[in-house]
Amino acid sequence: MTVQRPDFVPDPCLDREAMESLQREIAAEAIFADEFDFDPAAVASSARSDAEQTELGDPATADDPATGASELPIVAGIDQAFQSSDGEPAGPGEFDEAVSAVVAMRGGEVIERVHAGSDLQIPYIPGLLSFREGESILAALAELSVEPDVLLLDGSGRIHFREAGIATHVGVTVDLPAIGVAKSLLCGTPRPDLAGFDSLDDLPAGTIVQIEADDAMETDRGTVVGAAVQTRQFDSPNRSINPLYVSPGHRVGWETAAAIALATAEEYKLPEPIRLADRWVGELTAAE
Numbered sequence: 001m002t003v004q005r006p007d008f009v010p011d012p013c014l015d016r017e018a019m020e021s022l023q024r025e026i027a028a029e030a031i032f033a034d035e036f037d038f039d040p041a042a043v044a045s046s047a048r049s050d051a052e053q054t055e056l057g058d059p060a061t062a063d064d065p066a067t068g069a070s071e072l073p074i075v076a077g078i079d080q081a082f083q084s085s086d087g088e089p090a091g092p093g094e095f096d097e098a099v100s101a102v103v104a105m106r107g108g109e110v111i112e113r114v115h116a117g118s119d120l121q122i123p124y125i126p127g128l129l130s131f132r133e134g135e136s137i138l139a140a141l142a143e144l145s146v147e148p149d150v151l152l153l154d155g156s157g158r159i160h161f162r163e164a165g166i167a168t169h170v171g172v173t174v175d176l177p178a179i180g181v182a183k184s185l186l187c188g189t190p191r192p193d194l195a196g197f198d199s200l201d202d203l204p205a206g207t208i209v210q211i212e213a214d215d216a217m218e219t220d221r222g223t224v225v226g227a228a229v230q231t232r233q234f235d236s237p238n239r240s241i242n243p244l245y246v247s248p249g250h251r252v253g254w255e256t257a258a259a260i261a262l263a264t265a266e267e268y269k270l271p272e273p274i275r276l277a278d279r280w281v282g283e284l285t286a287a288e
Contacts, residue, residue, distance in 0.1 A: 001141045001148075004175035005029075010134030012121040019131050023164035024218070030168050032158055032225075035251040036177045038073035038149040044263035072107045073149035075264060077273025078140070078170075080133050080154065081281040082120065096120050100136040101281035104146050105273050108266075114143035115284055126186065127161045130169035137170055150252070150260065151178040152274050157249035157257070159188050159211060159226040162218050167249030178249030179257040180226075181274055185245045187216040190228050202240045203230040208258045211245065227258040231265035241269055 003009060008026055034040075080100050097117050104112040116139035122132050137153075156165030157180030165186070171178025188211040192199055195209045203209070207230040213223040226247030233241050246261040248254050264271035270278065 001144050001174060001176075003138060003142075003173055005173050008169065008173045009138065010131045010169060010173075012131045012135070014131070016125075016128070019128050020162060023160075023162040023169070026169055026172050027163040027218075030158070030163065030172050030249070031251045032163075032248045033251075033253045034256050036149065040073075040256050040260055041263075042072050043075050043150070043260055074104055074106045074111070074146055075260075075273050076102050076104045076141075076144070076148035076151050077271065077275070077277040078102050078137055078151060078153045079274055079277040079281050080136065081285040083285040098133050098136040099281055099285055100133065100140040101277045101284060102140045102144060103273050103277040103280060104144060104148055105276075108272075110276065112144060112146050113280060114140055115281065116140040116143055129155055130164075130166040133166065134169060134173075137166075138173065141170075141174060148176060151176055151249070152261070152264065152271050153178060153180055153249065154182070154274055154278065156180040156182045156186050156245070157226065157247035158254070159186055159245060159247040161187055161216055163225070165247070165249070167247070171250030175250070177251040179252055179260060180247045180249050181261055181271060182245040182247075183242075185211070185228075187214060188212060188225055189214045192228075200228055200243055202237075203228075203233065203243060205230055205233040206262065207243075208255075208262065209243070210254070211247070224254055226254050229258050229261050231262055231271075232269045244269065 083097050099117045101115045118136040153167040157167035165180050167178045167180030190209050190211050192209045209228040210224045211226045213219045213225050228243040229246045230243045246258050248257045266272045
């Protein structure tokens with residue numbers, strides 16, 4: 001996979017004003033509507049067990065028209081972890097290398113796994129995550145031999161102060177459909193009332209609650225920028241699972257982004273491609 005917009009490759013050496021200016025340019029180029037040639041309903045296919053996922057499928061076999069698998073979209077999950085470059089255990093704030101893992105799946109089968117690392121040159125700054133982690137993500141994507149139909153990233157897309165979270169930044173840079181899946185809400189206002197609920201607490205599994213732009217965002221207040229997606233929920237009334245915050249990154253509308261996140265979450269809260277990327281990158285950094 002190659003970079004389509006080298007002018008948008010995240011540069012951690014920029015000052016904050018230049019980073020924010022670049023994000024505004026990226027948001028202006030982003031397409032927050034469906035623009036792809038795959039069937040989004042086809043991403044919801046039966047996933048194999050964790051034990052089976054230890055064996056990679058053959059990308060060439062997956063492309064064999066005789067199997068029918070070539071008609072299914074490739075969904076790539078992306079996640080990051082951090083480590084000390086000298087291999088020693090790192091304390092809080094002492095990490096100096098980012099490692100990004102990409103797990104490509106088709107029809108519930110892992111067909112390729114790749115990873116890459118890069119030096120961390122700036123600390124975590126809310127709203128500027130892509131400049132900290134984008135280099136390792138792009139390096140990992142460059143290692144893929146297959147071309148994903150859609151990227152699922154651990155982070156925000158349009159739910160961002162300047163509508164240019166890490167999923168938007170990466171999606172526009174490589175010009176692929178991209179979706180941000182975050183565990184916490186960076187900005188925006190959920191509207192559970194529009195779905196018939198008083199709050200986001202204890203939502204039934206399968207619930208999608210739209211999120212609107214608020215005053216913290218540089219877009220019209222009330223614009224739908226993503227959704228709170230309740231992928232799983234406990235049956236017990238004494239504990240609950242929080243929703244995921246899903247937003248379009250590029251070439252995907254908010255409703256499709258929410259539907260794909262929900263469809264790819266199998267037995268767990270996270271979409272399976274991201275969950276497997278998270279597990280694998282944890283194993284990679286633990287082994288260093």
